């Protein structure tokens with residue numbers, strides 16, 4: 001049987017000593033797209049943080065892109081993060097450099113050395129997000145939507161097995177949110193696996209996907225019509 005990209009079994013998600021989500025069971029296969037919804041404070045970001053190694057998995061079992069989350073060692077985290085692409089609400093770009101330098105920084109930090117290969121990879125991901133003309137700009141010169149496109153390009157650099165997007169449209173106006181969502185939708189259609197936390201009901205209705213909900217300390221899958 002095909003190995004899942006992400007598998008959690010009876011996983012307890014903690015913030016310090018607080019149990020945020022209990023006994024989470026979740027399996028995501030290559031090519032899946034899941035929304036993660038739930039009220040403020042219901043545990044979406046805590047789950048995401050556990051998945052990218054920012055919070056420890058203390059109880060239960062979990063594997064993600066071939067890494068065992070239980071007992072994940074500090075030194076393994078950079079290697080885990082090379083195999084997942086992370087997109088944040090606040091973009092988290094380096095604002096003292098250009099678009100090109102932001103992307104080059106990540107490639108260099110993940111072992112890329114050849115100048116031509118670096119240039120060609122950066123060109124490839126910028127083309128995917130429709131930003132190839134803007135490579136020389138400082139990131140602070142870009143609009144929010146453009147910054148998020150660059151953050152998505154950055155997430156694609158190492159051809160990740162899974163993209164974790166935590167409220168990627170949370171700082172964007174409704175029209176720009178739709179454009180960024182269209183981009184994520186295209187990336188999904190090209191074969192990528194995506195888990196996206198969102199509050200944005202407009203997007204959930206327009207781009208129907210499987211949906212997980214955090215509520216009352218539980219995580220469960222909901223039918224489309226029950227997502228409100």
Ligand SMILES: Nc1ncnc2c1ncn2[C@@H]1O[C@H](COP(=O)(O)OP(=O)(O)OP(=O)(O)O)[C@@H](O)[C@H]1O
Pocket residue numbers: 015016018020038039040041042043044045046047214
């Ligand atoms: N750094 C922290 N230390 C302790 N508790 C935290 C921390 N961050 C979040 N929490 C608590 O964990 C619980 C879940 O928060 P979390 O940020 O995962 O929710 P969320 O669903 O992502 O919310 P939002 O939609 O507002 O981003 C909340 O009760 C919150 O107060």
